[in-house]
Amino acid sequence: MTDDYIRRTAITRLAVEEQQHQLLERTVTAWKRGCQVAVEKGWPRCSSKRALQSRAYDTIRDETGLGSQHAILATHQAAEAISACETRAENGRTVSKPEFSAPTVRYDSRTMTLFDDGTVSLATVESRVRCDLVLPDDQDGYQYQYLDADEWEVTESTLTIRDGEWYLHLGFRRSPPATEQAAAENGTVLGVDLGIEHLAVTSTGRFFAGRELEHRRAEVTKRHRRLQETGTRSAHRTLTRMRRRDRRRTKHDLHRVANGIVEEARDHSCTVIAFEDLTGITDRLPGAEMLHRWAFDQLVTYVEYKAESHGIRVCTVDPRNTSRRCSRTDCDHVAAANRPQRDRFHCQACGYEVHADYNAAKNIGLRAVRCGHTSSHRTGASQCALKSGTISPEEGFHPDSDERAETPVHG
Template identity: 60%
Template sequence: MGADYVRRTAITRLVVDSEQRKLLKDTVTAWKRGCQLATDLAWGQCSDKSDVQALAYDTVREETDLGSQHTVLATHQAAQAITGCMEHQSRGQRTSKPTFTAPTVKYDTRTMTLFDDETVSLSTTESRVRCPLALPDDQEGYQWQYLDGDNWEVTESTLTVRDGEYFLHIGFRRQKTRTEKNTTEDGTVLGVDLGIENLAVTSTAYFLNGDELRHKLREFEKVRGGLQRTGTRSAHRTLAETSRREVRYLRDVIHRASRALVDEALRYDCDIISFEDLSHIRTRTNASWGHRWAFRALFEFVEYKAEVHGISVKQVEPSNTSKQCAECGSTSDENRPTRTDFRCQQCETEANADYNAAKNIGLRYVRRGQQLSRRTGNSQLALKSGTVTPNGGFTAYPHGFEAKFTDKPHPTS
């Protein structure tokens, strides 16, 4: 049934007082312990949600201050983590027992209530707290379309702590339309690769340069490091303001980048935008906190901007997209001699490495869609010069639309 819904996430900061802050902090601590207890008990024993719940519920309930429903959610979170490890093992990847260190807590409709006065009630280890949402003053903030939309319903959400502030990632869902169900199987796909040198590169050879973002994040990191070493009360206040400036800067960059990607999809009449799965983006890219935040925010911003135009946004398995040749399919570590260059050892194709990865990401979604629908289908990947199918069928754009494609980055303003 999950495939019949469109899902979105709206992120907003919570306005909390000192008492609420303590209760939420205690809940985060108890949640991490509850998830770890359930994982320790179920690791090597079971991975199904109901089985983990039956095995670990009593222990988690007795050894933490979590309420009944949060205890259930913690066992389900453990089951999800164990299942993810098993999937990695099935692909021959190394894995180890999950550990829960992230300052987060899952909420569902039993443990969280969203009110019309722009406040939210959250269960804690002691009692419920009701906090205002720090929403944009005007109606241009993307959160409003979900909060005010009659067709969106609240679903599972996540509370997270960052730099002493509490942020709620509110989950929403609505039923898919008939058109949305069709376009995920047939249509034109725009592949997007995310990275450090280039924030994003598309299968149509559109490059969003990441130099300025990388430079700014290094500057913020240096300032934070100096303030943390100083350690005074004034330095802590300045640190908090610096963190807020960094988030504001990142949001501005991501808004502009997401608009550019959606515009590129519209330009090439794409029905789907395909990203790589962001679950393990830190391991794959050695990305900083700022870049990881940017990657996830970019996906979410593209998702809600694309929806307005009826474009679906999807994620695909990212393994080897940077090492596989988009032309012949050959995969080798030697295919990527440098961070920016791709040179296939099999067919001698040369390309920008991020551009090659973007094409692989798009093609991976096209192939997956065909396998799911059990037919050859009409899905195709958008390139700068035309569209291509997995079996090599190429259709050029009309003369004058694009003369030829290039692997070289071009400036974006």
């Protein structure tokens, strides 16, 4: 994480009058232009927010009509986009100059004011507009847990328009809860393996199906091709709606899986959740495409922020040989022959046989434990959680008092 805060986003629709609508649309257009101006000034190597602000600020003010603070925010957004491209290039991925086309505007404490009466004031290219937040009548609506709580502080937010309606993605942050030092020193790690057949498998034997995501992707791809061949404006609009709908459904599925992973960590008193480093995962997984890389990235991000509120940290480990290594700590045999089939692990040295993804998840958890013992960035975990107990590199397997078989649980 980039800082020590826990962050949340509350999406809220705005009640916008016609004159306000026009002002906000003009502001969106100016914002996209401002970000693009900044990219042109900084591409390809200037990713420092301060340096890019110095290069692009005056031009943005002259060409867009954005206020001073929005001009600064536009340079910061452009710097972040250029920095992301630099990171992808360092990982051997193809990059191109960022283009800002999304109908969004970033706001901060100087350009947005949230009032106790349920309204918000937003800066535009002219005067400020003050709109009502369209909040649920039910006081149990999730937005209220942030709006009505003193510990949550409003931070950078994003305004967007979708299907003619304005939505404010309100950003909130608060300090993380204090954790006991003893828990950090004697914690437990949950290993998680990501894949195609099963989107995620935990070291506690819980399986999250991934074939539905893959099937939907294939069906959407077929329809995309047919619509692209048609080439009409109507087909293009339908294609855009399909992409948005599919992205929303995929995000919903990823949130469900992330909730399940965090729930599994809490059920087994874990203080750390460990994933493989995702660099190069589309090359390691047969059949994986960029959609899966995006889905894996999103899933890890969702797990990170959901786990934070429970005092659980997320780390990544080296993925080498996690699928070929025997997860029995008294064996550790590594061989390609250990995985005779995609979903089957059979150790050629000790005979241990189990589902291949479950074996990989245990190896990921054990690697996080080992890293915690040797690295200056300690994971705070001394054992890996299993369905039937815990395992550690030094002491081996410790069963629960009500020992259970290592049987996968599908969730």
